[in-house]
Amino acid sequence: MxxxxxxxxxxxxxxxxxxxxxxxxxxxxxxxxxxxxxxxxxxxxxxxxxxxxxxxxxxxxxxxxxxxxxxxxxxxxxxxxxxxxxxxxxxxxxxxxxxxxxxxxxxxxxxxxxxxxxxxxxxxxxxxxxxxxxxxxxxxxxxxxxxxxxxxxxxxxxxxxxxxxxxxxxxxxxxxxxxxxxxxxxxxxxxxxxxxxxxxxxxxxxxxxxxxxLRGRGVTVTGPAAAVGEFVAGHTVLGEQTLGGVRAVTLDWRPDPADLARGESAGLNFGPVGIQDLFIHLTSRAQPLEATR
CATH class of the missing domain: 3.40.50.300 (P-loop containing nucleotide triphosphate hydrolases)
Known part of the structure; x- marks a missing residue:
């Protein structure tokens, strides 16, 4: 050790x-x-x-x-x-x-x-x-x-x-x-x-x-801006992009199957976050997240 x-x-x-x-x-x-x-x-x-x-x-x-x-x-x-x-x-x-x-x-x-x-x-x-x-x-x-x-x-x-x-x-x-x-x-x-x-x-x-x-730690939620905003409320946002009426938000969160089903019913799509993307999001924050082990 x-x-x-x-x-x-x-x-x-x-x-x-x-x-x-x-x-x-x-x-x-x-x-x-x-x-x-x-x-x-x-x-x-x-x-x-x-x-x-x-x-x-x-x-x-x-x-x-x-x-x-x-x-x-x-x-x-x-x-x-x-x-x-x-x-x-x-x-x-x-x-x-x-x-x-x-x-x-x-x-x-x-x-x-x-x-x-x-x-x-x-x-x-x-x-x-x-x-x-x-x-x-x-x-x-x-x-x-x-x-x-x-x-x-x-x-x-x-x-x-x-x-x-x-x-x-x-x-x-x-x-x-x-x-x-x-x-x-x-x-x-x-x-x-x-x-x-x-x-x-x-x-x-x-x-x-x-x-x-770590690979399963983050998720990117994409869909209509209003639906995304409602879905991600209360979760730690690592980054986001908006194009027209479409919004993509990367979260430091692992949604369970019920959350995914709820999001999909609202027209949202979910994607994994690679280690490099998660690293970029985490280290780009003005205030680092609390350390985890």
Whole structure:
């Protein structure tokens, strides 16, 4: 179990993360979502023991994580920049990872290099941005660390390479279960990988839910403006659009069958809200909803 209790991260007078409480059962793929500047990387840095929280505690299996060699050996944190000496050759980076990571799989790393067409004899400084991202992916996946954190690692990769990465991540996770946390802006691309979704906004926890629960959380109601207005009264509105006499309202609500039947009899249509759309609606609010877990 990974436990965060009242974790805050501050940079001088700037508060990046404030008072976050999270319980993360191990052996799942988590999606960490948040807008730019929401505090995602600061939270992940504290979780990965790269940074001591300004206040609060991070524990892994009951042990304080910061500067704990036993915990840090089992944690792999790959950021969107390749944290290496760029004069090193790729094969040197892999060799160093093999020394540092007790679960390192050199054969799998070589397979991934072939998949992403990376020449191990090349210097990191000579790689394109997409190739550097691919090397980060190789380091993250082949480490097979019990806690693997990928913070926008693959943004420099093209669509074909990202698709290959998603396939490899899921396949290797099923073969070698571990805890994987993905921070991403490409929500629609990777949403099917998530077992749980965490959303933070302005440094605070907005929600932490099972993906299946989140998918069913919102509903879009469309129909004659007056009928829609009457139906949605009293419910939390996430967003709305009006065109002529037709109104579409997105709600943070899960209507039961009786509600749906009542709405359909009034000429209303109901549609699901995807994770990306729900994320946009939730984080576009002037005042965030109360955090849920």
């Amino acid at each position: 990974i436990e965060l209790r009242d974790v805050s991260v501050r940079y001088g007078s700037t508060v990046a993360v404030e008072g976050i409480d999270l319980d993360l059962p191990t052996g799942k793929i988590y999606g960490l979502l948040g807008r730019n500047g929401s505090g995602k990387t600061s939270l992940l840095s504290a979780l990965a023991s790269f940074r001591r929280p300004s206040s609060g505690t991070v524990r892994v299996d009951g042990q304080d994580a910061f500067e704990n060699p036993a915990v840090m050996r089992q944690t792999c944190f790959i950021r969107d920049t390749l944290d290496t000496n760029e004069s090193d050759k790729v094969r040197a980076l892999l060799r160093f990872a093999g020394w540092m990571r007790p679960n390192w799989d050199a054969d799998y790393a070589a397979k991934l290099l072939d998949l992403f067409e990376i020449n191990p004899r090349k210097r990191a400084s000579s790689l394109s941005r997409g190739q550097k991202s691919a090397v980060g992916v190789v380091l993250g996946l082949a480490a097979r660390a019990p806690l693997t954190i990928l913070d926008e690692t693959y943004l420099g990769m093209d669509a074909v390479a990202r698709s290959a990465f998603y396939r490899e991540l899921l396949g290797d996770y099923l073969a070698h279960p571990r805890t994987i946390i993905l921070s991403t802006h490409l929500i629609e691309e990777v949403a099917d990988l998530f077992e749980r979704v965490i959303v933070i906004d302005h440094g605070r926890l907005l929600l932490h839910e099972e993906t299946d629960e």
